[in-house]
Amino acid sequence: MANYRSTQEMAEKWGVSERRINQYCAEGRISGAQRVGKAWAIPADAEKPADPRQTRRQGKSAPVKTASGALIDQANFMPLMNTAFAPGKCRDTVEVMAPGPRRDIATAEYHYFTGHPEKAAKEAEAYLTSPDMGARLSACLLYAYANLSLKRIQRAEFALGELNVSLANAGEQVPEFRAAAAFISFTGTVLLHLPLPEEMPQAKSFLPLLPPGLRAFALYVQAHYLYLKQEYDHSAGIVEATLAMGASDYPIPAIYLHLIAVMDYMSMKQTDRAEAHLLAAWEIARPDDLIEGFGEHHGLLGTMLEAVIKPKWPEDFKRIIDITYRFSSGWRRVHNPRTGHDVADDLTTTEFAIAMLAARDWTTQEIAEHLKISVNTAKTHISEAMRKLNVQNRKDLKQYMLL
Structure with a gap:
């Protein structure tokens, strides 16, 4: 990258610390600066960012x-x-x-x-x-x-x-x-x-x-x-x-x-x-x-x-x-x-999370395998969620979920 300089080179050029150069880059204040791995590459002709504290002292408006x-x-x-x-x-x-x-x-x-x-x-x-x-x-x-x-x-x-x-x-x-x-x-x-x-x-x-x-x-x-x-x-x-x-x-x-x-x-x-x-x-x-x-x-x-x-x-x-x-x-x-849409507010976090999967068309078997629980336990959580929400099937369950 012949037209780019390291943070150390730019720190020496501008007379500031390398830490300050890294800060300028992270804040997006150096036009064209690019991340290369864990370091920054800075265009050789980049302009030094104005110091907001200095511009305020001089009565200038940085923003x-x-x-x-x-x-x-x-x-x-x-x-x-x-x-x-x-x-x-x-x-x-x-x-x-x-x-x-x-x-x-x-x-x-x-x-x-x-x-x-x-x-x-x-x-x-x-x-x-x-x-x-x-x-x-x-x-x-x-x-x-x-x-x-x-x-x-x-x-x-x-x-x-x-x-x-x-x-x-x-x-x-x-x-x-x-x-x-x-x-x-x-x-x-x-x-x-x-x-x-x-x-x-x-x-x-x-x-x-x-x-x-x-x-x-x-x-x-x-x-x-x-x-x-x-x-x-x-x-x-x-x-x-x-x-x-x-x-x-x-x-x-x-x-x-x-x-x-x-x-x-x-x-x-x-x-x-x-x-x-x-x-x-x-x-x-x-x-x-x-x-x-x-x-x-x-x-x-x-x-x-x-x-x-x-x-x-x-x-x-x-x-x-x-x-x-x-x-x-x-x-x-x-x-x-x-919104006028009720989102379930009386389910436990586990019931809500499992109901989300059920509403996304996951089968009870798939839910059980994912959580490493029995099919009966998964079925119990789904049934309890549907009971609390007073719905009869998974299609109706979707109106309470955030899909």
């Missing part, structure tokens, strides 16, 4: 300003999600950030993704009305989801409403603002399984404007959208391509991408591939305790947690189930009234 005067600073837009770090270094990554909105939002992200919604909500709340739209949009999303887990539905609804306002305001002629607003708003809509738009925004209209970590998570959202449309093969293809093109460097998006692949492959009865993706997600998540996503997706994973995680990591599994009960209770209180 982009919208027509209404709001600022959109991508450095403060879900910064932890958009940072590459080695498994086990998540907390360290947050702590080395300079004090200010970026570090505060990253701290809220850290607490949310490690299953501490009360801390996340408190930290995000301070930025709900911030003039910095990067911090504000991030805070709204985190505050909404954290309050779902805390069963503070009115607060969650307020934050979701703010996201809708942001999408409406995205008609302004600032591409970065439109991209950020579209990303956040569709993330809120798709992941809550609210009434979906006929089609997602054209990827080419906003994906190139997002930094790499957020681009990876946006593709997770798109894959989730396709899953909900039962286009499992298409969804899995997006996941596999996104991971192959460098998303694995960004732990939080990578975890969520792998979980979507589990959902897709379980729907297609490809259990070996589903298990491989679950273990890949677990290997990334466990060193930093990033277990929130596993709890959020529990039922959609179709008993894969029971089959793979529970036997080897029983204490972690219990914590995941605690997250599942906590999150799903609040989730349903938003989803069911908005």
